[in-house]
Amino acid sequence: MNVDEGAIDRREAFLRALVGDAAALARAGFARQTGQAVSMKGPQDYLTETDGQVEDHLRARIAEAFPEDGFLGEEGGGEPGAQAWVVDPIDGTANFARSIPHFCISIAFIAGGEVQLGAIVNPVLDEVYFARLGRGASLNGRPIHVSATTDIAATSFEMGWSNRRPLARYIAALNELFEAGSNVRRGACGALGLAYVADGRSDGYAELHMNSWDCLAGLLLVREAGGVTGPFLSLGGLLAGAPVLAAAPGVAGVLSQATGISLLAGPDLLTEANEEDQRKTA
Structure with a gap:
């Protein structure tokens, strides 16, 4: 599907500035977090005050700059529409809540049926991953x-764990x-x-069910860094979630076989039919 490259240029420049502001908010929240109360949305599903603060900030900034764009956030939901920002304000909230500095902000922009932009920032390490469709991936500009x-x-x-899928499937994949001889961590x-x-620190990542705000930016990063992934948007993952696989090409087949997650044969498009179905079920 055709997209307006000038419109993507403007959103790319905006996103590069936006992640810095969001990271500053998250760092400040992390510094305050030690010893603070933590809410639970469900089993092993944490919520902190900072989640809401970061998402509200991102939602407001995007609405001001691009009022025509949709927004879908982990905490506040939203209506994505034909082009939208998909946001996880704090991914790794369980780590954040325990003062473990392994968490991030994830932001993706979808237009023309594909993820056009993706940014993931680790606020504590000041590491900013960025990708644009067809233009490669970078870490702090490298x-x-x-x-x-x-x-x-x-x-x-x-390998990530999800309570939305049977534990036996997760254990079988790990086994x-x-x-096969791999090391597996979580x-x-x-x-x-x-x-x-995307930057070669891991050879592959898989999760039997993942939400779009957790993975869309990362999947674009991996593909733009030369990796392969499973389908996601074409499985209805934008609103419902779907299995996720991303790996280096030389070992992707082993990860796919172990998890039962197929590899993507072509572009992962959010088709108009799928989009309409998602609107009806939202």
């Missing part, structure tokens, strides 16, 4: 690329990966897990 490994015995995968921040695949 181009990044997925790992070149083809030896499964040298791999380090990350198969360990038996950092409890899926967006950063995907970013780490």
